[in-house]
Amino acid sequence: MNKNLYSIRMRAAQGGPHECGGKHISGAERIVKEKEIMDTIRQLIYRAQQHERGYPDYINLNIEMLNTENIREVTSLPIYTIKTTNYFEGREMAKKILELLGINRTIIEQSFHHLLQGPAPNGANMRGAILMDIKTGQRLEPDLSRGIRVSRIDYKPEAARELAHQLSRYGLNNNHVREALCLATKVSLFPAIVGELCWSDDPSYTAGYVASSKFGYLRFNHLKEKGSARGGRIFFVDPACSELEKTIYRLEQEPYLITKLGKVNGEITYDDFKQIAHSALKGASK
Amino acid sequence: MNKNLYSIRMRAAQGGPHECGGKHISGAERIVKEKEIMDTIRQLIYRAQQHERGYPDYINLNIEMLNTENIREVTSLPIYTIKTTNYFEGREMAKKILELLGINRTIIEQSFHHLLQGPAPNGANMRGAILMDIKTGQRLEPDLSRGIRVSRIDYKPEAARELAHQLSRYGLNNNHVREALCLATKVSLFPAIVGELCWSDDPSYTAGYVASSKFGYLRFNHLKEKGSARGGRIFFVDPACSELEKTIYRLEQEPYLITKLGKVNGEITYDDFKQIAHSALKGASK
Numbered sequence A, B: 001m002n003k004n005l006y007s008i009r010m011r012a013a014q015g016g017p018h019e020c021g022g023k024h025i026s027g028a029e030r031i032v033k034e035k036e037i038m039d040t041i042r043q044l045i046y047r048a049q050q051h052e053r054g055y056p057d058y059i060n061l062n063i064e065m066l067n068t069e070n071i072r073e074v075t076s077l078p079i080y081t082i083k084t085t086n087y088f089e090g091r092e093m094a095k096k097i098l099e100l101l102g103i104n105r106t107i108i109e110q111s112f113h114h115l116l117q118g119p120a121p122n123g124a125n126m127r128g129a130i131l132m133d134i135k136t137g138q139r140l141e142p143d144l145s146r147g148i149r150v151s152r153i154d155y156k157p158e159a160a161r162e163l164a165h166q167l168s169r170y171g172l173n174n175n176h177v178r179e180a181l182c183l184a185t186k187v188s189l190f191p192a193i194v195g196e197l198c199w200s201d202d203p204s205y206t207a208g209y210v211a212s213s214k215f216g217y218l219r220f221n222h223l224k225e226k227g228s229a230r231g232g233r234i235f236f237v238d239p240a241c242s243e244l245e246k247t248i249y250r251l252e253q254e255p256y257l258i259t260k261l262g263k264v265n266g267e268i269t270y271d272d273f274k275q276i277a278h279s280a281l282k283g284a285s286k
Helices: A033-048 A087-099 A104-117 A157-167 A175-188 A244-253 A269-284 B035-051 B087-100 B105-117 B158-166 B175-188 B244-253 B271-286
Strands: A004-015 A025-033 A058-064 A072-075 A077-083 A132-133 A153-155 A195-200 A207-214 A216-219 A231-238 A256-260 A266-267 B007-012 B022-033 B058-065 B072-076 B080-081 B128-131 B153-155 B191-197 B209-211 B217-222 B232-237 B256-260 B265-270
Touching: A004 A033, A025 A033, A025 A153, A033 A058, A033 B035, A072 A175, A077 A269, A087 A104, A087 A207, A087 A216, A087 A269, A104 A132, A104 A195, A104 A207, A104 A231, A153 A157, A153 A175, A157 A175, A157 A256, A175 A216, A175 A256, A216 B035, A266 B035, B007 B035, B022 B035, B022 B153, B035 B058, B035 B087, B035 B158, B072 B175, B080 B271, B087 B105, B087 B191, B087 B209, B087 B217, B087 B271, B105 B128, B105 B191, B105 B232, B105 B244, B153 B158, B153 B175, B158 B175, B158 B256, B158 B265, B175 B191, B175 B209, B175 B256, B265 B271
Parallel strands: A072 A256, A077 A216, A077 A266, A132 A231, A153 A256, B072 B256, B080 B217, B080 B265, B128 B232, B153 B256
Antiparallel strands: A004 A025, A004 A058, A058 B058, A195 A207, A195 A231, A207 A216, B007 B022, B007 B058, B191 B209, B191 B232, B209 B217
């Protein structure tokens, strides 16, 4: 059915390749049919060259034929935007939700501290995600500068079109939301990962989310201060659940294609969310 | 003048990326204007997918903006084909020519031995070139599996068209000759490298060459046994001449563009060559 699908991944930098100290400008990926490879490359190069972070002098493209039998076809997480008026409120709600996912408040505070301080050993942001042990707070990524880079994910074209349509009803049809939802959907399917916290390092983009298989993709329009270039992504890992190495390998290598959409909802209050959460938790404990 | 030139490099493998053990299928590179990037990518992908070594399931493309001030515009080496009827004869002539370049017979025999045995530590061919010290025979590449990969080289479009025209008069207008001449021209401009010996690992392609700034690009239609997949490239290094690290860096990183062509000659006999060599050596010793 998915005959001849290809993973196309792009990363762009300024001042030389990433591995030679170039500044990361843009990265994106797609899963497409063979006949779409050239158009996809054109779009990805255009995207790299139009990025607000600057004009790249280095672009790397990876084209990889996928073993179609290994591609998992999945349904995206349902989306909600929880109403907030400032980032203090947004953060407090995000923390409460992470607590509802079974994470200790101390660990949650540590995770925020990481994203606010620059989690790489040199105090910079990371391109990949942090893996955080919810029992000890320990970071579990083999490389603390690189982090874990979730990859080989995309929407099937029909699902992408429908998502764009649904998101635009709420003014959310942008790369940030579409790509984060795709990534968060893959991550949420790993039983070892109880939840994800993310906000962008893009200074103008203050929104963020907490995602989990339990509650879906919960957006906050305010999760960080406007103008701040501090951001990143944390996966909260239950160490009892799974072999870490295998989980990392699958997050990075295993291809996932979103073929169906979870419900795209509008703005709700935190009280609305608590009711939804209550039903979700009751359902899960049955 | 060379405003906005880009280095586009492609490598393709089968069974996964090269760095994960995939089998190398094809590699090629170009230096082109911005508006030619997409067409070049299309050509390079097509080339990778049509290669006789097999269909690649992995293709990597690097797009790099070159600092145009650093691009050296050079003239290609003159080409001669020295008449041979079999590879015994071809090898003996190649060895004599390397002797004329000041390399000791023992070192020359060692260099042939390397290419015939598979020079990588595991007995495989190498994608990059061997650097061989002409005083000691020692190999100088920092990584004996990888070798030195000469890169960031191409013809200016007008020079490429004219070369294709000239080569086709002698039935030589193929990728092997065009790309080897380009590489050999860059290498010949390094005073530390007194000569180059090369034949392909492509079983059906028996031709090879000895190149040097002194004598030009000397082809032999027979330099190896038909059907043999043993081949590679050796640069003979005069250790007195230069800082090795800098030479390696420049071979791999410094962009060279062939803007003018040396003469493309037809077949000559070894005696004809000796006369040419005699004048060349006399000229050099003045």
